[in-house]
Amino acid sequence: MTTPSSTSSEPTAVDASEALNASTALPSILELSRDRLTATLIELGEKKFRADQVWRSIYYEAVASFDDMSTLSKPFRKSLSEQYSISSLEQVMFVTSADKSTSKALYKLRDGELIETVLMRYESDGHRRNRKTACISTQAGCALGCTFCATGQQGFRRNLTVGEIVAQVIEMQRIAYAEDEVQMEQGKRTKGELQGVTNVVFMGMGEPLANYRNVVTAIRVLNDNQGLNIGARHITLSTVGLIPQILQLAEEELQINLAISLHAPDNATRSQTMPINQRYPVEDLIRACHKYADATGRRIFFEYVLLKEQNDSMEQAQKLGRLLNGLHCHVNLIPVNPTKLGPFDRTDMGAAKDFQGGLKQYGIPSTVRMEKGIDINAGCGQLRERAIDILGA
Ligand code: SF4
Structure with a gap:
């Protein structure tokens, strides 16, 4: 089993230049x-x-x-x-956050492209058991240019293959299994009980629905009960809202979670940070979400990155409440992980709670979720950026 090259309390870059030169x-x-x-x-x-x-x-x-x-x-x-080889990923960097909850790997693909994969570890909170979530990439770079996203500022390189998408989960599975085995030796886990990766989120580099066929095929591989056996309800696909593909996904008979990166309650605000909004305006997107929820019976998750003085006012919270009124949904409010490229500051926790209160007035359930791994550049595309700084790649 491959184990992480570093699990130190300080973020550390490892095997960088040698790994970049090797290839099978x-x-x-x-x-x-x-x-x-x-x-x-x-x-x-x-x-x-x-x-x-x-x-x-x-x-x-x-x-x-x-x-x-x-x-x-x-x-x-x-x-x-x-x-054959088993995987086409080559680990270039591996860093773990100081609190050990989050690790992030940078992989080189056969053609030299760099992608990122994150493993997030969550302790049982009384309601939910311990879980390990792999956050995976679906494209090298991204064409959609969201201004708060490091990947979006790198431009599009190419779609990942099915094997490259699934390989990221297998890599995280090896790490998770190795950690399970250590816990068994310490008596913290029943002998023979390997938990591995429990959840997968398509929230890494790239827009999953822009690589539709490979992503849907990869989901079916992850879901195969003779293989990784990740339950569909433990898989979340996050999209900026490509409407034709959302409607197509509704017909796939997959019971996965759909998350929409919304980040603004109106077209004027959303278009400032998400150019895709000019093609698929908010009202059309929400209409497609209603169709998706009706066809699948699934609740829709909305991701709302809070950007200080950009989309975090009480007026915007109430506007969002009105927009989502009547839709079976849940909103995740995420104070932004600042990137060195982005112009925005983090909304503080008090303001995030006020925003949540505004949604509550309209009966919209929400959670304020702090991003994990701030100290290891765990925001999408940030590790690649750091590797380029370090390696000159
Ligand atoms: S947030 Fe997602 S869709 Fe937007 S630029 Fe980044 S990777 Fe692409």
């Missing part, structure tokens, strides 16, 4: 769908059940090497390792 040429086996994997192994003269064993080893056990697939014969393992 073999195709990643993660790019094969389950059907394609089965067909490929049958072509190699193997029985169908071998494909099930390989699938389980990769996605459930999260093995890092074909040598670790103990249910397979040695010649078969060798043959696989001569034709």
Whole structure:
């Protein structure tokens, strides 16, 4: 199992330049769908059940090497390792926050693009059990140019493949399993009880619905109960609001959570920070949300990053309350994680609570959620930015 290169209390950059130079040429086996994997192994003269064993080893056990697939014969393992690699991600940096709750990895893809993945650890709060959430990227860069987002200021590079999306969860699974094993040794977890990653959020670099087909396929892989087995209700897809794709997603019969990055209650304010609003105005977006909620029966989550003196006034809270009135939804209020590129300051906790009070007047449930990992640049795209500073990449 791969373990994090650093879990120090101070954020630390590790293996940077060496990792950037290394690369493997073999195709990643993660790019094969389950059907394609089965067909490929049958072509190699193997029985169908071998494909099930390989699938389980990769996605459930999260093995890092074909040598670790103990249910397979040695010649078969060798043959696989001569034709495929398991992952196409190469770790460039790994940092952990001072409170150990959040780790962030920077990965280099085969073509040199850099993407970020975050692992957030939550203690049981009495209502919910301990959980580990992987926050994953779906694109290298992003074309949508939200002004508060470091990724948006880097421009679009390319869509990630299904294998590159799923590989991020497998990497986090290896880390989570390693931590479970340490807890078992310390007697804090029942022997044999591996929890691993419990939740996945599509909130890293890129707009997931702009990479629609690969993202939906990746969700089905994550959800496979012979593999990673992440329950659909433990998967959240966050979008700025691409209306045609939201309506298409409503027809996929996935029970995932949909989160909309709203960040403003009206077109004038939203267009200042989110250029996509000029194509899909707020009223049209909320209409699409009603259709989505009606078709799926699922509650919609709204992400509202609070930007000081930009979108955090009481008047804006009440406007948001009126806009969402009658929609089955929940609002997450997030005081912004300042980026060195963004022009905005953080809304303080008192003002965030006042805003929440404004929503309550309209019966809209909300939570004030502090972003994790402030000390490790855990905001979307910030670690890549830091790596470029450090590595000159
Ligand atoms: S917030 Fe999301 S959609 Fe907007 S620029 Fe950043 S990555 Fe793209």
